[in-house]
Amino acid sequence: MTTPADKPSDNATKPETEAAADAPQQRGPHYFRVAMRKAKRLGLEPADGKEAAKMLEDRGIDVMKEQITVMHVAQEAENANGPQKNLPATSAGDKLPATSTDEKQVGPAPMTEAERMREIAKIKRGMIRRRRMRLALLMIRLCFFVALPTFLSGYYYYVVATPMYVVESQMSVQRADPATAASAGALGLSLPNTEDSTVVQGYLNSREAMQRLNREYGFLAHFQQSFIDDIQRLPANATLEDGYEAYLKAIEIGYDPTIGVIKMTVRAFDAETALTYARTLIAYAEERVDEMSQRVRDDQMRGAQASYEAAELALLAAQQNVLDLQEQRGILSPDAEIQATMAVINNLSMQVEQNRLDLAEINANASPNSSRATVLSDEIARLEARIAELRQTMTTSADGGMSLARISGELRIAETELQTRGLILQATLENLESARVQADRQVRYLNLAVAPVAPDVTTYPRKLENTLLALIVFFGLYIFLSLTVSILREQVNA
Incomplete structure (x- = not known):
């Protein structure tokens, strides 16, 4: 039972309580978000950030500097089970039955040291259980999003993928211009024929070359054979556009402008076919170079011949x-x-x-x-x-x-x-x-620097390299998605 002497002390602490309640309002949004997270770690259920900040400050916890530890959680549990404080005072007019001092309501008895240690151990076991659960969920996610796709990719490269043979060659387009060659040699320079080499590269990468190769040597039929795996095999009703996409994957034409060399890589499912395709494309390039030379000769000779x-x-x-x-x-x-x-x-x-x-x-x-x-x-x-x-x-x-x-x-x-x-x-x-x-x-004229040679072993697929690359790609995607989800979750809970 409260006495009139207790009331002045309540009135004396009232300004301090109001000042403490008004203090969080002077903080920023980040302060309230941090207070909300720490209050939830203590097991509190505040309505908003201001209430969470007030709860923490009432417990003597610095929101920005002090971290929530196991001791804070245990102390909060003890306070929740300890004696009730700040009970409402009874007024002077209330009629209470006469009781002895031993019969006053003082709440539950305080926890002993053994009980406190049991509560702390219980909290530690709960934290360990949650950590194990999070680790298990992480491993499940890694297995599902990284390990399983990587295993499927490796299975495809090692078991399913049809091996391919690769034939490589190099060529360059040169001009019979002794004056230019002499001046370039005197200066110690190498002048690659960039324009003509680019024209030849564009022709070999064109649909015209693909259609001609298909007419003469059945390019589409080679990639529609039944022993090829489903991913690399062209369908029976493949269009010319489908064939052109397969052509760009099978025929790689690269040009190095520094030295003026055209590098050609031809892939096929048997060595002889790859060699045939490489030689045929080189012949096509020679014909196109001859046509360009003949056109230039005709343009320069036409006027002089007519005048003569x-x-x-x-x-x-x-x-x-x-x-x-x-x-x-x-x-x-x-x-x-x-x-x-x-x-x-x-x-x-x-x-x-x-x-x-x-x-x-x-x-x-x-x-x-x-x-x-x-x-x-x-x-x-x-x-x-x-x-x-x-x-x-x-x-x-x-x-x-x-x-x-x-x-x-x-x-x-x-x-x-x-x-x-x-x-x-x-x-x-x-x-x-x-x-x-x-x-x-x-x-x-077309100068063949490296002649095509039929290989005796397959080149693709590169099983180990492709599997490791798939692992890196899937792991990077998982990290990216995890970070994105974490950021979005933090923004939503803020």
């Missing part, structure tokens, strides 16, 4: 024109005709001069011979008339014919055109030869 042919036709036409003029005019060489006519005119002119000298000598005599003088005069007149006639034939047309000057001019024009066409033909011939040299420099 046109110049040759023009030269033939000029020669035919000269021949037609010679046949029509009846003169083989105008210069020779003119020289012959001028020779005749010169001869006649000399005779005229000689006759004139003779006539002058006769007329110089005291008694000239008139008959001789007359003969000489008539001969001079005839010679001069002939000279005038010859000169007229050289410059004037007569009797529907053409003058020698016109004929000579026409022939000279035709011969000049013939000479010009000859020079043009010679220039186009030089251009054609230069284009041919440039085209020869642009010729590409």
Whole structure:
């Protein structure tokens, strides 16, 4: 039974209790989350974080610095079973029956040391049991999410998977360009033909190469054989897209731009087929390189060849024109005709001069011979008339014919055109030869660095490596999912 003297002490502790109740409200959300977790570890059931913080502070526990130990849990259990404190006080008007001091309600008797040790041992056994249960659940999860998938993967690689043979080869695309090769060699550099090598790589990885290989050697049929396991075997009704996916897995084409080498790896379910596929793809690559070279040669030679042919036709036409003029005019060489006519005119002119000298000598005599003088005069007149006639034939047309000057001019024009066409033909011939040299420099050819060789043992599957890789992958996925679930659970409980 409480007495009036006890009331002042209650009133004195009331401000302290209110201050302690208001203190957690000045803390942040993290403070309340930590208080909530520690209160649950003590076995308390607070409504929220503020109430949990108040409960811990009432028990003298620092929320942020002090950890919950077994002793705290035992003390809380003892308090729960110990005497009741802060019982409601009875008022002065209450009528209570008169009892002795031994009959006052003081609650259960305090725990002895043995009972406290038994409670602590019981709590320890419970914690050990929970830890074992958590460890057992962890092992079950590891077995289900990591060990079982890894075992299935290893079983597939060691027992089920159909072995495959691998054929490797290396090749490069080079140009016959001595100038470029000489300059690169002088500088100590290696200039890989990146553009052409990339084109060849793209062609070997294309659907065109896959369809051609399927038509000629039955690529799809090889991967549809019944002895192949279900994962690697193509279905009987496989489409071209399914076959192309299998082609990309079976044929790996890699290009190293630093050295300009194309590396090709071919996989098949028997060694001879893998070797056949490798040689066939190399032949396809050679054909494509030859087509690129031929296209470049045709592009460079087409214009020069057309110019040369046109110049040759023009030269033939000029020669035919000269021949037609010679046949029509009846003169083989105008210069020779003119020289012959001028020779005749010169001869006649000399005779005229000689006759004139003779006539002058006769007329110089005291008694000239008139008959001789007359003969000489008539001969001079005839010679001069002939000279005038010859000169007229050289410059004037007569009797529907053409003058020698016109004929000579026409022939000279035709011969000049013939000479010009000859020079043009010679220039186009030089251009054609230069284009041919440039085209020869642009010729590409496939250089086989490593020839394909049929293996005598299988290469895939790599059983141990693939199984360890599966273990690492599944374990990483399990860790990732566990961390994700833990973070989400903490955010939900906060």
